[in-house]
Amino acid sequence: MSLLTVNNLGKAYRSYRSEWQRIARWFFLPVAPSEEHWVLKHVSFDIQPGEAIGIVGQNGAGKSTLLKMITGTLQPSEGSIQVNGRIAAILELGMGFNPELSGRQNVYHAAGLMGFSGEQMDTVIDDIEAFAEIGEYFDESVRTYSSGMQMRVAFAVATAFRPEILIVDEALSVGDSYFQHKSFDRIREFQQQGTTLLIVSHDRGAIQGLCNRAILLESGTVIKDGPPEEVMDFYNAIIAEKENSTVKVVTLDSGAVQTRSGSAEASIKSVSLADATGAAVEYVPVGEPVTLRIQVDVNVAIPELVVGYMIKDRLGQEVYGTNTHHLGCKLAAQQAGDTLEYRFAFDANLGVGSYSVAVALHTTDSHMAHNYEWRDQALVFNVVNVNRSPFVGVSWLPPVVEYVK
Known part of the structure; x- marks a missing residue:
């Protein structure tokens, strides 16, 4: 049985010529609104127990609206949502905290809204205070808190008890690096215990590190649902190509899915890796x-050419990337018919495993300005340990050890 089922979900904001027409609509009378704006439309998906789903999309795509409807804080205009488990959600900074109450008082208030009794909270209040790590401010008015302190308390109370479904919006992005690591450690701990995760983030590393599936929203509809690396590659391509007209998805002979985009004024002829x-x-x-x-x-005359590459691990997380702009060797005007070869020499100081290389041709410092071609999985290679001492991780950083008495 699905833990969460979203079926043909839609949300519209409507304007009426008078309040009487709005009231008439409540009673299902056939009154047409003067204006109607759909934020979400025809959104459907199922989530199974234990899955970790990343929701991605550009600002205004409908991500936060979707989460609010799943948690019941916003009613859909059409469709249905079926939830089979307890949800804990961190959607907005402060979770409705009263600024005049202390952090401790707000914890009890927020927990009550989540359905927990005062007695239940008495058993975990010390843990919440310890996890939030805001010291004496826990008993001070929330209006004196920074945004990061509010986030600490909000996350601590939302995760005081392990939920069946944990929903996290971009709120975690306001926290400091230390607390972000601490929060993600707790999320991973919950995942190991069977909690289903639904997270909205623009952080590719967070989506690919935590999730086994991603859903891409564009203009209020689901345009891609699949493995995180594949979805994030497609997402990056449509960001670069605002009109989406040049984005192509190709299935390679290996079965891998490759995303390509660009104007084709310059194109990638070949990519290879050579030894010494x-x-x-x-x-x-x-x-x-x-x-x-x-x-x-070079297919047509271009004013500038920058070539870049990104090495990614098997999960699609970025290991290292650079381009000729940052290296100080970009080329000026190139003529149609030119063929160029770039050679990037480096030591493969990588951990054992499979890696892919994405390649981009563009102007200025990134492919966001003028993208001639972006190609994910342009090359796949494997790193093996032949003669190095055993180690773990994605980087080979051999230390020099000294013994000091």
Whole structure:
């Protein structure tokens, strides 16, 4: 049985010529609104127990509206939501905290709204105070809190008891780095215990590190639902291509899904990885020198050419990226018919595992300005440990050890 089912969900904001017409609509009389704006329309998906789902999309796509309807703080205009479990949600900073009450008093108030009794909260209030780590401010008025302090208390009370479904909006982004790490550790702990996670974030690392599935919203509808890396690649492509007319999704012979976008004024001819002898390689020993070769065709005259690459691990998380703009070697005007080869030499100081390389051709410092071509999974290679001492992680950072008495 699904833990959460969203079926044909829609939300419209309507304006009427008079309050009488609005009241008539409440009684299902056929009164047409003077204006109607749909924020969400025809949204459907199921979430199974234990899944971790990332909701992504540009500002105004309807992400927060969707979460508010799932938690019951906003009523849908059409469709239905079925929830089979207790939800804990952190949607907005402060969770409706009363600024005149102390943090401790607001904890009891918020917990009451979540359905917990005072007696239940008595058993965990010390844990909440310890997790929030705001010291004596816990008994001070919330109006004296910074946004980060409010976030600490809000997260601590929302996660005082493990829920079946944990919903987190962008609120965590206001916290400091230390508390973000602490919060994500608790989220991962809940996941291991079976909690289903629904998170909205623009942080690719958070989505791919926590989630096994992602849903992309665009203009209030679901346009992609699948593996996080595939969805985030597509999301990045449509951000670069505002009209979405050049975004293509290609299934490779390996079964991997590759996202391509760009105006095609310049295009990627080939991408390869070579060892110290110049031979093309697919398997690279840890720490060995390699050269990434990128051939580019210039199809029409262009004012500038910048070539960049991004190495990503098997989960699609970014390991290292740069481009010729940041390296101080971008090229000025290029003519149609030119073919160029770029060679990026580096040591493969990477951990054992599979990696992919995304390549971008553009102007200025990023592909957001003028994107000639962006190609995810342009190359896949594997790093193996042939002659290094055993280690774990995505980076090879061998230390020099000293013993000091």
